[in-house]
Amino acid sequence: MSGVYELRHRVLRERLEEVAMAAGQAHDEEYVRLALCCLALLERHKVDDKGRCRRCPHVAGWWRLGSRRCSVVPVVGFYLEQPSRMVTAQG
Numbered sequence: 001m002s003g004v005y006e007l008r009h010r011v012l013r014e015r016l017e018e019v020a021m022a023a024g025q026a027h028d029e030e031y032v033r034l035a036l037c038c039l040a041l042l043e044r045h046k047v048d049d050k051g052r053c054r055r056c057p058h059v060a061g062w063w064r065l066g067s068r069r070c071s072v073v074p075v076v077g078f079y080l081e082q083p084s085r086m087v088t089a090q091g
């Protein structure tokens, strides 16, 4: 059974695929490119059931031993899941 992080990663990937398909139907190449760019980043940062990926650097220190939480997946999640007014405020 997938962990919470793996599940979130899968949901984000599916959401990006939906965005790319919807943009493709609108014939807007730039939106398709942006969605596929995010999807490619997400695929390079596949996380395990603890939210760790192999790309993001390992955080040293005994208190975080073994921690390698992905820094990309939470950002992608933020921009896909938050209300647009919050996303604009972050920009």
Ligand SMILES: [Zn+2]
Residues within 6 Å of the ligand: 045, 053, 054, 055, 056, 069, 070, 071, 072, 073
């Ligand atoms: Zn990562």
